[in-house]
Amino acid sequence: MSKLVIVESPAKAKTIEKYLGADFEVMASMGHVRDLPKSKLGIDVENDFTPQYINMRDKKDLISKLKKAAKNSDTIYLATDPDREGEAISWHLAQLLSIDMNENNRVAFNEITKTGVQNGMKNLRKIDIDLVDAQQARRVLDRLVGYKLSPFLWKKIKSGLSAGRVQSVALRLIVDREKEIRAFVAEEYWSIDSIFNKLNKDFASAFHGSKDGKKIKITGVSQAKNILAGLNNAEYVIDEVKKGVRNRQPAPPFITSTLQQEASRKLNYIGQRTMSIAQQLYEGIDIPGLGTTGLITYMRTDSLRISEEARAAGNEFIKAQYGENYLPEKPRYYKSKNNAQDAHEAIRPTMVHLSPDKVRAVLSRDQYNLYKLVWERFIASLMAACVQDTVSANIVGGDYMFKASGFTVRFDGFTTLYIEGNDDENSENSSSLPKLEKGDTLKLVEITPNQHFTAPPARYTEPTLIKALDENGIGRPSTYAPIIGNILHRDYIERDKKSLLPTVLGETVADLMIEHFNSIVDVKFTAKMESDLDKVESGDLNWIETIRDFYTGFEETLTNAEKAMDGIRIKVPDVETDVICELCGRNMVIKSGRFGKFLACPGYPDCKNTKAIVQETPGFCPLCGGKMLQKKSKSGYKYFGCEKNTECKFMTWDVPTAQKCPDCGKTLFKGRGGRLHCCDEQCGYENMPEKKYTPKAKSTTKSKSTSQTAKSATKKTTSTTKKSTTKAKDTVKDTAIDAVLDTETKPKTTAKSKSTTKKSTSTTKKSTSKTKAKKTEEE
Secondary structure, eight states, X not given: OOEEXXXXXXXXXXXXXXXXXXXXXXXXXXXXXXXXXXXXXXXXXXXXTEEOOEEOGGGHHHHHHHHHHHHTOSEEEEOOOSSHHHHHHHHHHHHHXXXXXXXXXXXXXXXXXXXXXXXXXXXXXXXXXXXXXXXXXXXXXXXXXXXXXXXXXXXXXXXXXXXXTTHHHHHHHHHHHXXXXXXXXXXXXXXXXXXXXXXXXXXXXXXXXXXXXXXXXXXXXXXXXXXXXXXXXXXXXXXXXXXXXXXXXXXXXXXXXXXXHHHHHHHOOOHHHXXXXXXXXXXXXXXXXXXXXXXXXXXXXXXXXOOHHHHHHHHHHHHHHTOGXXXXXXXXXXXXXXXXXXXXXXXXXXXXXXXXXXXXXXXXXXXXXXXXHHHHHHHHHTSOOEXXXXXXXXXXXXXXXXXXXXXXXXXXXXXXXXXXXXXXXXXXOOOOOOOOOTTOEEEEEEEEEEEXXXXXXXXXXXXXXXXXXXXXXXXXXXXXXXXXXXXXXXXXXXXXXXXXEXXXXXXXXXXXXXXXXXXXXXXXXXXXXXXXXXXXXXXXXXHHHHHXXXXXXXXXXXXXXXXXXXXXXXXXXXXXXXXXXXXXXXXXXXXXXXXXXXXXXXXXXXXXXXXXXXXXEEEEOTTTOOEXXXXXXXXXXXXXXXSOTTTOOOXXXXXXXXXXXXXXXXXXXXXXXXXXXXXXXXXXXEEOOOOOOOOOOOOOSSOOOHHHHHHHHOOOOSOOTTOOSSOOSOOOOOSSHHHHHHOOOOOOOOOOOHHHHOOOSEEEOOOOOOOOOOOOSOO
């Protein structure tokens, strides 16, 4: 009796076939096999928004093979991914292969292990039509918005633009944040930081206010000077000491959004890279002695639930590895958001005993890094809290009060293994204090006035944008990475190191959308649509009625916008640079072409001068000593060449550094794997860095001492003399306090959009090199 199992990916098919045995044939659909046509809307608006699905042209041969295999099989199982999209793919396969929708032929694998596959095959069910309808409603909504709005943008701004129901909201968040930054007006404030000594130990404290405990905000130099004058020759006495105990709880296991955020913080991975690696770990890795096995559970989830079997396995590991005192008194259960789909678990390792060190040899670097993150986060989420003894002291001097606080670690708990990353790079932590008692007299070691200026809100980074989308209920876990990737690809936003900021084009599109399609880019409106889709999934709403309610208002808005902008076309402002056109003397502007951005003379067509945009880098050319510039090939690959490219033809794919060769003194270049080498052929120096990897020693059952655990518990600063509630724009330090206070300091100009101030630091003629090379892993 032949049995056919259809999954989505070939890697998963190979793993599952091993577990099911010879009676089963496992084939991969390679994702969707049917979709809406690309050449037209593909939705019959007049006939209940009926989608007009067609077989995907590039799947023609695969569809033929699937039909042939289905015809020769007695039983067909649909084992696509366990989410809305996976359910829709199973439904399309059932339509394509004429599979009975009333049969229990749908199987879901939350993990690709022998146990996971066997459990899935034991729990067969029918295709969930509510899930299919929710996915179908999302697809129809996105098609209506995209195929109706995009042509409008083509006519009013430029061809090739796109609008989307969710991507436009993400763009608006970034644009609105940039406008906040520009509108921000810095306010001056001062802090007075001091260092006291007790029992030959220095510790830091910060000015609080009057001695009766009232907070005083120092807004100017004269106020700071008066306070310091009042502290002159003051005696500093501890007025009050408060001691306490706090428990620091571990973060829950990963869901899709938090995995992407933490991978960005700790590994510097973009969302698409994270999800691609997670897919590999889910589908299976060849493990010696086990064969191809999935290492993590399904990675598209917003549920924090974990199975009791997994909890028990994790507890046993913790007990054996760290000791029973590293388990909490009661099991810890995390509550998912109200709109979370609880069909499968949080992201966790499938087999706890496969620690990262045990599988490191069979994983790529990226796979190891991400698996280690998932594994440690899951184990830590089951562990006991970190117990800290806290102490805070009020120190009175003259008519004023200072406050000092700190803690020591009584029991490290989960922090011996894992600490969650933080988006605030300047977040501060308390330091340890000496033994302090009320009435103690302290010795003043140093007192320093510091001038600060309030800082504007930070630009979004990928993790903070994902967090904002998640918290506001915008999109689904699986859509965050594609959303950001799409608006980057469309040149609506760009990266500045880790920050995301809008381009001039992105701001133009966002402003137009806000003016004429405000509901489409409204956060609350989009969140409500997501909530309605959740209700369709639960069977509480009809998907056709949901689409109709949306489309009625949308169609009217589109008609009004077309009337209001009849005959109007918006010109995207050029970004002017400080580079002068050597032919006509005008300031050149940044343009975009098929090969990316370039410099062009604004005098076109009278002046047709263009140049490549290049960026100076550290180091110098090893052949002629000229500056090294970062350039882009016509294929879009980054390379480095000499500024004198017409005379000196030196180019390389390796990154120039500020380090000099110890043998000849020329610039060192960094290649694959961090290899530093000299490009002067007569020198030939190179240095391959050693791999710094030390296996983690097993913990004993005894609690570690404070000195051993303080480092793992938190990153503590040894001095907090620069405390402030915001980033200091300008901090003045001087041992002569009067000199400091007499110094006039002005706030720096608030941040402006890179897209409107970006200037090319140097230019060269277009590279004549036709050398092509494979894109390196680092690129």
